[in-house]
Amino acid sequence: MTTTRQAAEHEPVARVLPMLTVPHLDREFDYLVSADQSDDAQPGVRVRVRFHGRLVDAFVLERRYDTDHVGKLGWLDKVVSAERVLTHDVHRLVDAVAARYAGTRADVLRLAIPPRHANVEKKPPPHREPFVPGPGSDTELTETASWAAYGGGTQFIAALRDSRAARAVWQALPGESWSHRLAEAAAVTVNSGRGVLAVVPDQRDVDLLHAAATARVDTSRVVALSAGLGPAERYRRWLSVLRGDARLVIGTRSAVFAPVADLGLVIMWDDGDDSLAEPRAPYPHAREVAMLRAHQLRCAALIGGYARTAEAQALVRSGWAHDLTAPRQSLRVRAPRVVALEDSAYAQERDPAARTARLPSVALDAARGALAAGAPVLVQVPRRGYVPALACGRCRAVARCRHCTGPLSLPGRDAPGAVCRWCGHAELALRCSRCGSDAVRAVIVGARRTAEELGRAFPGAAVITSGGDGVVASVPHSPAVVVTTPGVEPVADGGYGAALLLDGWALLGRQDLRAAEDALRRWMAAAALVRSRADGGVVVVVAESALPTVQALIRWDPVGHAEAELDSRDEVGLPPAVHMAALDGTPTAVTALLGAAELPQDAYPIGPVDLPIGARRPPGVPADLPVSRMLVRVPREGGLALAAALRRASAIQSARHDHEPVRVQIDPLHIG
Template sequence: MPIRRAAEHEPIARVLPMLSVPHLDREFDYLVSAEQSDDAQPGVRVRVRFHGRLVDAFVLERRSETDHVGQLGWLDRVISAEPVLNPEIRRLVDAVAARYAGTRPDVLRLAIPPRHAGAEKAQADPPLLPVIDPVDPAGWARYGGGEGFLAALRDGRAARAVWQALPGEQWCDRIADAAAAAVSGGYGVLAVVPDQRDIDALWQAATTRIDPAAVVALSAGLGPSARYRRWLAALRGHARLVIGTRSAVFAPVERLGLVIVWDDGDDTLAEPRAPYPHAREVAMLRAHQLRCAAVIGGYSRTAESQALVQSGWAHDLVASRPLVRAAAPRVLALDDEGYAEERDPAARSARLPSLALRAARAALDNGAPVLIQVPRRGYVPSVACARCRTIARCRHCMGPLSLSERDAAGAVCRWCGRMDTALRCRRCGSDAIRAVVVGARRTAEEMGRAFPGTTVITSAGDAVHTEIEPGPALVVATPGAEPHVPGGYGAALLLDSWALLGRQDLRAAEDTLRRWMAVAAQVRPRGDGGVVAVVAESAIPTVQALIKWDPVGHAEAELAARSEVALPPCVHMAAVDGSSDAVSALLEHAELPEDADQLGPVDLPPGVRRPPATEPGEPVIRMLVRVPKDEGLGLAASLRHAIAIASARRDQEAVRVQIDPLHIG
């Protein structure tokens, strides 16, 4: 075996191994051979031998000296000479790990996609003039300060705003205008959206203003080669606009001048893998580090976005009230009680008050489609005893029972899949059942009877329609699956509102308003006959916010309510999940801030996934740790240190730690 000779200049590489063990989240020094020296530069992928096995690592820096006592090992090999971990992304990774009490390797797995050798060899020439036409400011001029905002983006100033999109606004066109303004000034743009449908819509709008060669889209649906090739286009400076879902927030956009997050209240923007960062928070961290512009946009507004406005970090970008009233449809709140007293048989069969039914018929008569939003897909996703209203549950696992079709032989458990052909209430013994929640397919069946001869389209689950043709039709959709219609819907009916508003969730009201406004924004203005009928009591504040089209006021009230009871975003909160012994041991090792409050323990809230390390039948608890707003980094640091101690001891069960989880319980 030939003798290795160390590099003459800076023969030591300080690397970060990609290990999943929290207490090994630190740098290690390795010797660089003369043959590896040219390629083993900061940011490249390498392979090192660690405790007898080969692991991947990133080179963080080259050094002339080491503080390690003892003999250093050699770099095994340089996997690729492409410096994929640039200083900007490295700083962001460090900040996200510190913010969310995570490890840098876990964040790096989110930030940098797996390597694909063929993609690295491909070369492309960057477009010389990426902006096709000058940006028309007319769209943004409808918002107070909109034209000045575009000018600030073109000049590279750190303009930060929370944008309240008008009802009926083509949001992708406005984002494309903002992106084109920044690109025309020589800056890169990053746009983060919830799902693939949004990526496709924004791509179509952006490529009419920016050369398609300068725009890349990143999403989980891409294959390894395509994703890595597009990611490299951003790294190498060829892509000036990057559009993607949550993980694209880490994309290495060159000379980043604008970060955009659309619909930040969508659950899909919260990463389900450790350390569970939210794309909005990562985007704001990035904008703060780079001193660049940032926009959070949506038809509604979250309490977190409103907190940014109240703190002065961002400004409101809203239209005047006369413009809002002119663009919004007419909203009617219809009490859902008393269907049995309705004299209209069609109204009873469609589960709609007569007023909503008349609005739907008027829209259909005018040749416009009608959108019906229901909270659940399927036929009857939940049933109960018709006599005592006790929820029907599976005899084997106690899961909820559902009906898959009208003439089903029995009810099917949504948890274990077993069928119960002899339903009988476990409390009163009755064999009569009633629907608790009616799904999209059952609603479509009822609407077909109420409107004979009208086309009924269902968009839910695996059968989602992206767009439908204009014309009279009934469209039954679940939240988030509403198809786009050129020219807008003539009317929208929002059914079973209690299923959204009645959830035991901190964000139930906020999320319900977001879903309603996303539907209402697709309805024609009131001047063109557009009507939205929500089956709910008009006195409910969330319903009032929809009627008045006042998402800002609703967000202000929501933020004030959370401030009174010390809930995020007015404080920082950590959720610690695991067995009772493991959670207690972790909190004993954590040197929590003096102002920290410990809340709990409680059983793991329903619907929350169990920590990966726990046994299936093992009881899991949740402890909440709450600190003031300015103690967030201290809380994360103390929990991060405690996790490392527990990891090093190896005799304690792992726990899951989430900082500011989306759903507290």
């Protein structure tokens, strides 16, 4: 005996979005809601629907009385949970991210909402008293006094206290406890009755900021989200955010979608870190998602770091954000002394220890002085490996294509000239664009350094390594040589006495748009851990002092470097001065996608060129097929039009049964 289902009396139609990743099915579908499902099938809940004969997951977007569908509607198969996991604000953000990055909403939703854990969801939430914001106290005013060291810092904190949408790019002083300053800004916002979302690159940063935040905000109102928690614990914490228990959320890149109630401040620390770029489609960057969210909700935003990216500087130049920088006088007091030396200077030294450790004697003297004073010494070494590049043998400027400014590579062992890896243009006569020299040659960077070599140079001192699987969080105030790779430098009690930044060309010589910017960011992160000049702190960077990036480190001028970087990219037409799309796939598939796309009139295609053998292949492309890349760039104002055109073309191509997949990346992190 079959039971006839009865439609719900009120709003019997549910408009749902199935979790289908194919672009041509990225749209809403209408289903009937039965009377017994009506109470639970509310906008934002998870459901299951039958689609082309199979059950698929979906989200209810809205309930309606009517439908645009011509024909008979199917029924919702099941309401998975009555928990409204897709909030209105997150729904708007998902739509904006999909439009910005030419992706599908289903792919963005997989990034935004963690998988359901039924046992966690069924447990009753712990009882908590309703959150009552407290007025600013004298203690709070004292704790935020450190912001007065920055021009506009006091006004920014006052704006947070008044729940105004202040937006700033903050340049942290060397030696600054960035976690304490961000925790202070978050506490002011929470006490004003608004929520805070803080996104940091990795787990170590999450732990630092969480420790600083719980000293100022009720521990029960602070939640840390990261991938290492495990599915059950992560979902439990995420639910506490959804239900409004947490007022301050700290996490890595996926936390940028956390459903924080009444969001008043979005914080982004060290936005130039590679880990903030999502490696899964549609490849959004956490900084862009955070700024989209701040713009949609008209809330405050703060991007902070010791260095500055060109993208952050573009926000300042456009007027969307303001500068939070310290006066030069304060900077000179706080910064260490920075000395630059040639990479080959150790070869001219007579000191046997210098030859053993491959260090100039000046660097050895600085390290020995710090060790003699009882302070640790930081030695930053780029990751092992070799990075081939074409560069000028006289001034070391990286060679780029005169046609499209793309990176050059050697076509073969005996072939003359070089070939652009973007547009395929052949450069037969190589000349340096900076000094005009014809001494452009292939260089190999990434020389190997070991802790054993440094141990022989500093006999009697303990050698501590940090990197890979053995990351050290902090080191005591004692004579020690700390050898680390960039990004995992331990914090030293009382600061390092000296820092040695080795193999500068392993960072500067990379064939990548962001090579100089990334090198300065890594150097400044290490140098910021060193004592001030007045306390004897010295930083020795092994690189040519005349280079603009090295000069920016010596002067401690990341803002000027970011401004010059933005000007140079504007001149040659590279992001963020323009928007650029990278299309990766088989030559046939890339050509077909571009043929189906109605690109903006001012779009400028570059390429195609074959991707190197070791490059990451688009999902679904067999290993035996060649893969090529096509670049398309448009002016800044045409970014959404370009993404929309590629999104529509992807939908047209995916509707064909014989289509081949093409990976579409808007403003990819690495262009080179």
